[in-house]
Amino acid sequence: MTHLDGVFRREWGPAVAVIARWSGDLGVAEDAVQEACAQALRVWPAEGVPDKPGAWLTTVARNRALDRLRRESARPGKELAAVYERVGASTDAELHPVRDDELRMMFTCAHPALDRSSQLALTLRLISGLTVAEIARALLQSEAAVGQRITRAKNKIRQANIPLRVPPRELLAERTPHVLGCIYSVFTEGYWSTAGPSAIRDELCDEGVRLAGELCALMPDDRDVHALAALVLLHDSRRRTRVDGSSALVPLDEQDRSQWDRGRIARGLEQLRLAEGATGTYLPQAVIAALHATAPTWQQTDWATICLAYDRLLALTDSPVVRANRALAIGFRDGFGAGLAALDDVADDVRLARTNTVASIRADLLRRSGRRAEAADWYRIALRFDSVSAPAAAFLRRRLSECG
Known part of the structure; x- marks a missing residue:
């Protein structure tokens, strides 16, 4: 079952993107792919996973979508006939998602008729297959709020007849920030998984790297696109060493x-070179990742430049997570007491109320400064949060035991 879950997560986005393009309806596409996954759970354990599971799921989903459209007698006859003609004319070769199907969906979800929070929530649900709970943790919002945003966004797309396509090239720029944010969110959920038994979800990391590369090919002159590609490549270079x-x-x-x-590091540094002059938030983050990736040892990490990059990042975004991580960097640059003082400045930010970010960083700074009893108290506090994944909880318990 765990293996199948990974297959479903990997193939979810491409399948939804293809069925949405064919049917012109996001709701039909999502329901059809869910039904295909349910059928796979019944069939694959006995018959084995097919050589091309994505094509299998897309074929079954297409048939389910057609069945649903046939049942919708209220749909005007000419419109339904047009759908049949468009979908029925597809060949088996088209069942394999084309390169830009997921990017097409991302740009569709970035339509200016949708508010920014709804854009991101809808994209993460449709393209990466993240659950509402996972999206809520990523956006620091409640599950109810996220669920409502996704439903409203799908209804808006249907009612406003928003086309499921990449907009003309002259309109790409205004939607690109949303697409960048979605790609990074997909990668981040893979690299720092917020749920489940695994600390890393390889299929999401791979998808984030792939989508960043495809966006670079689509928009080779956009420096922020290259900055994002540099960021995910440099982080991903360390993926295999993040777990034992x-x-x-x-x-x-x-x-x-x-x-x-080293290959990913070299590619990331080349993307960083192409990103020089970018004005968005991904460039300073990529600089931080590059400084870690190129430091010969932990002791030789350039914390002074990392702190400068965090300062630049804070000038661009008032993110409490950035402030908390900057406090940790200050601790390594100026001493752990200074880091704790910087952490106090963000400790009461309500946007961090659902996370253990402050508690875990405070515990780490206290442990490194030798204040182990206080650190143990904060590790216990960090473990109380429901949002802590199983691997993260195991790591916190290990640190707690080290504090005696």
Whole structure:
């Protein structure tokens, strides 16, 4: 079942994108792919996973979509006939998603008729197959609010007849920030999984890297696009060292740097060069990732430049998560006491109320400064949050035991 879950997550976005393009209806597409996954759960355990599971799911989903459209007698005859003609004319070769289907969906969800929060929530649900709970954690919102946003956004697209296509090239720029945010959210959920038994979800990491690369090909002159590509590549270069043989999390200062992917680091640094002059938030983040990726040892990390990059990032975004991570960097640059003082400035931000970000960083700074009893108290507080994934909880318990 765990294996099948990974297959479904990997193939969900491409299948929804293809069925949505054919049917012109996001709701029909999502329901059809869900039904296809349900049928796969009944069939694959006995018959085995097909060689091309994505094509299998898309074929079954297409048939389910056609069945639903036939049942919708209220749909005007000419419109329904046009749908049959468009979908029925498809060949088997078209069942394999074309390269830009998911990007097409991302640009569709970035339509200016939708508000920004709804754009992001809808895209993460349709393209990456994240659950409402996972999206709520990523956006620091309640599940009820996220669910309502997704429903309203799908209804808006249907009622306003928003076309499911990449807009003309002259309109790409206004929607690109949304697409960048979605790609990074997909990658982040894979790299720092917020739910489930695994610390890393490889299929989401791969998808984030792939989509960033395809966006670079689509918009080669956009420096912010290259900055995002640099960021995900440099982070991804460390993916295989983030867990040990027992799937336990390994912090950055304990990772085997000889096992980092030098090819990805080189590609990331080249993308960083192409991103020079970018004005968005991804460039300073990519600089931070590059400084970590190129430091020969943990002790030789350039914390002064990392803090400058965080300062630049804060000038662009008032993110409490950025402020908390900056406090940790200040702790390594100026001393752990200074880091704790900087953390106090963001500790009461209500946007962090559902996360253990402040508690876990405070515990780490206290542990490193030798105040182990206080650190143990904060590790216990960090473990109380419902949003803590199983691997993260195991890591916090390990740190707690080290505090005695």
